[in-house]
Amino acid sequence: MDRQEAFAAYARLMRRRSIIVITIALLCVVAFALDISTGPSALPLSNVWAGLFAPERLSAPELAIIRQVRLPYALMAILVGAALSLAGAEMQTILNNPLASPFTLGVSSAASFGAALAIVLGFSLPFVPADWMVPLNAFLCAFGSVLMLEALARRRATGVEGVVLFGIALVFTFNALVALIQYVASQEALSQLVFWSMGSLARATWANLAVLGAVVVLVFPFSLAAANAMTALRLGEDRARSFGIDVERMRFASLLRISALAATSVAFVGTIGFIGLVGPHIARLLLGEDHRFLLPASMLTGALVMSLASVASKLLVPGTLLPVGIVTSMIGVPVFLALILRRPERV
Amino acid sequence: MFTEALQIEGLSAGYGARTVVHGLSIPAIPPGQLVSLIGPNAAGKTTLLRTIAGLHAGEGSVRLGARELTKLSLADHARLVTYMPQSLPQQVALTVLETVTGALRASPVEGARLSDAEILERAMEVIDRVGITGLAMTQLDRLSGGQRQLASLSQALARGPRVLLLDEPISALDLHFQLRVMKLVHQIARETGMIVLMVLHDLEIAARWSDRVLIFAEGRLAADGAPAEAINSAVLADVYRVAAEVKLVDGRLRIDLDGIL
Numbered sequence: 064m065d066r067q068e069a070f071a072a073y074a075r076l077m078r079r080r081s082i083i084v085i086t087i088a089l090l091c092v093v094a095f096a097l098d099i100s101t102g103p104s105a106l107p108l109s110n111v112w113a114g115l116f117a118p119e120r121l122s123a124p125e126l127a128i129i130r131q132v133r134l135p136y137a138l139m140a141i142l143v144g145a146a147l148s149l150a151g152a153e154m155q156t157i158l159n160n161p162l163a164s165p166f167t168l169g170v171s172s173a174a175s176f177g178a179a180l181a182i183v184l185g186f187s188l189p190f191v192p193a194d195w196m197v198p199l200n201a202f203l204c205a206f207g208s209v210l211m212l213e214a215l216a217r218r219r220a221t222g223v224e225g226v227v228l229f230g231i232a233l234v235f236t237f238n239a240l241v242a243l244i245q246y247v248a249s250q251e252a253l254s255q256l257v258f259w260s261m262g263s264l265a266r267a268t269w270a271n272l273a274v275l276g277a278v279v280v281l282v283f284p285f286s287l288a289a290a291n292a293m294t295a296l297r298l299g300e301d302r303a304r305s306f307g308i309d310v311e312r313m314r315f316a317s318l319l320r321i322s323a324l325a326a327t328s329v330a331f332v333g334t335i336g337f338i339g340l341v342g343p344h345i346a347r348l349l350l351g352e353d354h355r356f357l358l359p360a361s362m363l364t365g366a367l368v369m370s371l372a373s374v375a376s377k378l379l380v381p382g383t384l385l386p387v388g389i390v391t392s393m394i395g396v397p398v399f400l401a402l403i404l405r406r407p408e409r410v
Numbered sequence: 411m412f413t414e415a416l417q418i419e420g421l422s423a424g425y426g427a428r429t430v431v432h433g434l435s436i437p438a439i440p441p442g443q444l445v446s447l448i449g450p451n452a453a454g455k456t457t458l459l460r461t462i463a464g465l466h467a468g469e470g471s472v473r474l475g476a477r478e479l480t481k482l483s484l485a486d487h488a489r490l491v492t493y494m495p496q497s498l499p500q501q502v503a504l505t506v507l508e509t510v511t512g513a514l515r516a517s518p519v520e521g522a523r524l525s526d527a528e529i530l531e532r533a534m535e536v537i538d539r540v541g542i543t544g545l546a547m548t549q550l551d552r553l554s555g556g557q558r559q560l561a562s563l564s565q566a567l568a569r570g571p572r573v574l575l576l577d578e579p580i581s582a583l584d585l586h587f588q589l590r591v592m593k594l595v596h597q598i599a600r601e602t603g604m605i606v607l608m609v610l611h612d613l614e615i616a617a618r619w620s621d622r623v624l625i626f627a628e629g630r631l632a633a634d635g636a637p638a639e640a641i642n643s644a645v646l647a648d649v650y651r652v653a654a655e656v657k658l659v660d661g662r663l664r665i666d667l668d669g670i671l
Contacts, residue, residue, distance in 0.1 A: 066534055069546040073507060073530070076547065295516035297502050298509065298565075301495045304465050306517035306569075307488025351549070352503040353512065 080356055083349050087363040091141065094370035098137040099129060101377045103384075106133075139267035140373040140387070141366040142275045143328045144338055148365020149279075149286060150324040151339025152346065152358055156293045157317045158216045159300075162227050164339035165325035168212055169233025170205050171336070174329035175260060176237040177204030179244045183252050198274070198330030205326035208233055209318045217314075262335035262388020264373060271331040278327045282320045283362070289313060290354035297352055335388045337395025338365050338372075368394070412572045412603035414475030415440050416462075423454075423461040423468035430457040431468065432629040439622070441572075441603035444596050446616035448609075448641075449626030450650060455609045456496075458626075459575040462607070463493035474573060488517050492571035496578050498562040500551055506561045507533055507546040513565045536568040541590055555582040563591060567598065574599075576608040580615070588612075592619040617641055617663040625649055637663060 064072070099111045106114075106125065113120040114129030121129070151164035158168075165171045181200035191199065211233070216226045238260075245256050258266065292313050295303040304310050328335070342365030343357070349364075350356045369387075372394055376385040418436040422429055431454045439445055447455045461468040464479065464487035472479040474490060482490075504512065510533035514524060524532065537546050542560045550558060559582045566574060576595070580588045596619055599606050610616045616623055616637065623640040625633040627649045633640040641663060646654035652668040 064544045064546065066538055066543055069507065069534060069537075069543055070530070072547045076505075291512065291515040294504070294508075294512045297499070297504065298512070299495060299497070299499055301460070301465055301493070302498075302513075303516070304484060305463055305488060305491075305493040305495075306513060307485035308516060309484055347503055351505070351508070353508055 080350050084356070084360055084363065087349075087360065087367060091363055091367045091370060094367055094374065095137050095141060098140060098370050098373050099133040101374050102128075102133060103377075103382070104128065135267040135269060135272055136264045136373065137370065138272055139264045139275070139332060140369045142272065142279060143264070143332050143335060144342065144366040144369025145362035146275065146279050146324040146328045146365075147335065147339040147369075148342025148346075148361045149283070149358060150321045150328075151365070152343035152354075152361035153286060153293070153317050154321050154339070155343055156296060156354070157314045158212065158226055159296075160216075160226055161344075162340070163230070164337070164343075165205075165321065165329075166334070166336040166339055167234070168208075168227070168230030169237060170208050170212075170321070170325045171329050171334045172234045172237035172241070173208035174201040174205040174326045175334050176240050176244075177201040177326075178330055179241050179248075179256050180204075182255050183244050183248050194270075198327060201330040202322060202326035204237075205329070206319070206322035208237075209322050213314060213318055258333055260334060261386035262333040262391070263386040264332055265384070265386075266331070275327050275331055278323050279362075282323055285316070286320060286358050287355070289317065290358055293317075293354040293358075294352065333386075333388060335369075336392045338369055338391055341365075341368055341395045412441050412605075414477075414572065416573055416605050417471075417473045418462070419471040419473075421458070421461065421468055421470035421472060423457050423466055430454040430629050431461065433470070434458065434629070434631060436624065436631070436634070439605050439607075441605060442599050443621040444599050444606045444608070444619060445622045445624060446608055446610045446620040446637075447624050447626060448611070448613065448616055449632070453626040454629035455626055456577055457629075459493060459577055459607065459609065462573070463487070463491050463575055465493065490571060491573040491575065492566045492569045493575045494562055494566040494577060494579060496581070498550065498558045498565075500553075500558065502550045505547050505549050506537065506542065506553070506564070509550060509561050510537060510565045510568050514568055517569060533564075533568055536564045539594060540564045540567070541587070556584060556587065559583060560587065560591070567595075570602070570604075572604060574604055574606045576606065578609050578611065581611065588615065613641060613646075613665045613667075614663070617665070641665065 096108055096111050100106045100108050110121060110125060111129065114126060118126050147165060154163040154165065155161055177200040178197050181197045212226060212230060215229050241260060245253055248256055292308045295306050295308055296310065300310055343361040345364040346357055346360035350360050372390040373387050376387045376390040379385060415438040417438045418434060421431060421434045423431040449455055457466060460466040462472050464482065464484055479487060479491065511529050514529045514533060537543055540560050540563055542557065545553065545557060550561065553561065559579065563579055580591050583591060592615060595606055598604060620637055622635065623637050624631060625640055625645055632649050633645045638658060641656055643654050643656050646656065646667065650667065655666040657664045
């Protein structure tokens with residue numbers, strides 16, 4: 064291979080990546096439409112289209128189903144998938160650990176615990192609207208757990224396995240604490256808590272969507288701005304620092320983003336597992352680890368998997384809407400195992 | 411063409427209570443020189459390089475021309491000094507070309523910001539000179555140890571530093587590439603005035619290609635000078651604790667360590 068051939072191969076690779084990203088984005092749109100059309104009363108895709116773009120062609124009940132129920136669900140699936148997957152991708156890089164994700168390392172459990180605490184104790188802060196206490200407390204607990212993980216990951220003696228084991232310990236600890244809270248909770252609080260621990264899109268509202276959407280839109284540009292530094296960090300911490308990157312500061316900023324993404328997601332839909340693990344892995348296998356591609360692509364693959372899981376949650380048991388968290392685990396685990404066991408040839 | 415000399419005075423560095431580099435002073439290294447760092451394991455060579463690179467806190471002075479490097483921020487440091495660690499991680503889904511362009515994108519490079527096309531051009535040129543054009547589009551996880559070392563070197567050279575610090579850059583290379591790398595680094599140093607400090611274990615190679623040799627033992631300088639002066643029987647015997655015999659044959663240094671070399 065001479066220089067010109069290498070340039071040509073590079074141009075082909077870039078083209079291939081663009082095509083892959085566009086294809087995933089298109090698949091997201093298809094999954095999104097399918098998600099709206101499936102449910103207790105199946106709607107043909109033509110009605111989905113009309114519901115979104117030509118409301119005068121539909122009856123009032125059909126329009127209400129699409130606009131008030133299906134659309135918020137489907138949008139929530141896309142947003143949560145994108146948020147958790149982006150959080151997972153960043154986490155895998157800054158902790159230098161392919162098994163890191165908000166779910167596997169206990170960040171989601173911590174957020175669940177924070178939310179449970181807020182629900183049961185019903186505490187409030189001055190100047191903070193009551194509706195915000197649950198997500199806010201979820202965020203604080205998530206951030207706390209992320210800080211602990213980071214402190215541990217920074218100790219050289221801990222090693223990669225140590226961080227994962229500590230994360231698993233966090234999962235068990237917070238799950239036990241949530242179970243404890245459930246045990247002493249009132250009947251009303253209990254039903255809310257169960258919703259958390261299962262993970263479901265059923266409580267998607269336009270207000271929730273607006274908050275999560277705002278978090279994703281605010282966080283993403285900062286993630287993208289750190290993309291080059293993250294790519295460098297994959298080549299080793301010493302190397303990244305010798306490029307002039309303040310690794311500590313970058314890690315801290317990234318952890319803030321991860322907490323915001325994971326905690327807001329968990330605050331609105333409960334614990335949804337494996338998206339933050341599977342999304343980035345699919346993106347990495349398809350596109351490599353140049354984070355300028357990896358981060359946006361992770362969001363897209365996460366959104367796609369989540370959207371498909373949402374469709375499956377309505378179809379798997381006819382007449383029943385399964386909590387989507389159950390489905391993501393059911394799809395996520397085999398996909399993940401397949402990814403680990405079969406490493407395909409790459410260009 | 412860079413014109414500043416590198417000078418180190420009273421430099422100490424260590425880990426916690428354990429001092430690894432003891433008040434080291436290295437008289438001015440003029441621009442364009444290739445200096446080899448030699449010595450047994452744990453003599454403080456890597457710590458010295460990392461301290462010069464600003465990755466490790468130390469006491470004392472490291473001056474490049476009039477600039478005191480120890481007072482510079484990490485980013486300003488990175489503009490002048492490039493450090494190449496011993497290893498490049500294996501399990502990374504990046505091609506060799508991306509490894510080099512990624513370094514250029516992530517680091518402040520002397521002069522203006524480069525455009526995408528310039529970054530690509532510069533990366534390819536270095537990869538070409540190092541002699542691994544055929545591997546440009548190969549992912550790191552498919553390279554041998556030696557190939558990864560060449561990718562790592564390309565990455566370091568592409569940043570065009572004034573001071574290049576190489577930690578055992580040829581340890582995994584075959585004979586062809588050992589010579590090629592030494593020749594290339596020597597040539598670039600002469601062309602640009604870049605100062606090169608490299609940790610080497612092969613005394614013959616150090617003797618043949620270096621302008622100056624620094625021999626370390628237990629964090630102190632045991633010898634400093636032109637290869638023929640610094641590398642001598644007494645110093646080697648003392649530093650490596652083996653019987654050593656150094657002879658000058660036809661203008662080349664012949665080194666015999668306990669009958670091994």
